[in-house]
Amino acid sequence: MDNVRVRFAPSPTGDLHIGGVRTALFNYLYSKNKNGKFILRIEDTDETRSTKESVEVILNAMKWLRLGWDEGPGNEIAEYAPYYQMERKEKHIYRKYVDALLNKGLAYPCYCTAEEVDAMRKEAQNNNLPPKYDGRCRHLTCEQRKQREVDGRTAVIRFKMPQSGTTILDDLIRGRVEFDNFLLDDFVIMKANGVPTYNFACVIDDYLMKITHVLRGDDHISNTPKQMQLYTALDWPMPRFAHLSMILGPDGARLSKRHGHTSVLEYRKEGYLPEALINYLALLGWSTQDSQQIFTIEELIEKFSLERCGVSPSTFDPAKLLWLNGEKIRSKTPQEIYYLFVDWLKYTNNETLISDWDENLLKQAIALEHDKIKLLKEIPSLLDFFFVKEVDYKEDAVMKTLLNEKSKVSAEMVLVESANRLLEKEDFSANALEQYARDLAKDKEIKTGQVFHPLRVAISGRTQGPSLFHMMELMGKNEVIRRINIAINKFFKK
């Protein structure tokens, strides 16, 4: 009977942040799990802070995360469109319901100034009372109203909140929550400029868009009784509500800009995969009985349920996200990683970084370092030595130590010997190379590592990197010998 319809309704006042993604994700997962619809609605009624750019950023971020919406910008359904609240305002959608409430006597114009309202709240607070608008404009007569208009005052429309009884919320995650109506005040539903406020527009649109479940952050829970009273006043059926726990920063305060990276865009720039972010965020405030950690999006959709959403807030842990990103990268083929990397370069405007890199060599190099990559952005620094003409030798300690005191075997000897012997080598496979190196160590009565390490530094300029012989095989004989000779000149020739 109930075709599930949920929505994610961001306000375009900045980047899409982690908390927003989590809310969007849970809505998405719930709708897909229930075979319902996921709707995207832009709540741009804050005219001073909403921007077109922000809308674009949010839409793009959603697409990148593959949180596709069934209805919303770009996917308009005539029955419910438009999906931008300011466009809906232009179509007088909200005005109609404001008038309805006005006619029913459930709303009224209020002429108080911001200063007056502010003073009321302060006063109440000073008397240890809940800060609220005192309803002084509730019973203005027609004459009084006219007089204020003549005085040049503009009116907002306030909702006449019942002042007795309780509003009971049966939250799908938190259970029963009661609110004393006396504590609720006559909140503004339409601003003086004719734009509806959040609490009003939200209810109207959720009703008109036939939203069945409102899944949103816990920070909205105190808005819920206000909205519920609006449904009652309008005589509309209510959606079910589910309030998700907050995501906290390391200091225990709600995750915000001052905690560093909070925009999805920043994670994209760092080289995180969307599936890692999705998987990680799903784990914040939701879990399975067996505590499974790694999920594909299909598994998340299949296993997601509101009953298993937690109530306590959770701290965002970048270390675990990083681990998950490594897991997701490891689960891809080198080929896939290559294309992901290319996309990342495009996104970060870094394409020139690899413009002279051989594509095929890069793909194979990625395969060699496959399980070391945790972030796409690490790929250049992990593999650039494959592509340079001049190796940057930062590590030289290994070259200076004498390998065998007795026979005076040195790193120089290892390199010179290698430059000569490898020249004659027909079989340049990793296996053959390893055999060669081991034989050399045996001849010179030194440890295998004493051959491996100088070779590694000579070839790559570093003490750590991919498997030495696979790296040599991939570089090829000419390049390997060329680099060994360069190293000999650099370290041992004056």
Next chain:
RNA sequence: GCUGCCAUCGUCUAGCGGUUUAGGACAUCGCCCUCUCAAGGCGGAGAUCACGGGUUCAAAUCCCGUUGGCAGCGCCA
């Protein structure tokens, strides 16, 4: 100040009255593997289940209180 929400290893969490010496994951430490770094395997350490009262034969699990944290209290959303 008012109201609401929350409280299990450093972090994410399992646990929904007895099967728990509280399980898993990340991080951390050690060992193994090994040409380095990773990855992987194995193991360790890490939680008097915030505290105090109840209820019960039995409580991390139910109830009450305390404390602490967070959130909301706009003509922002």
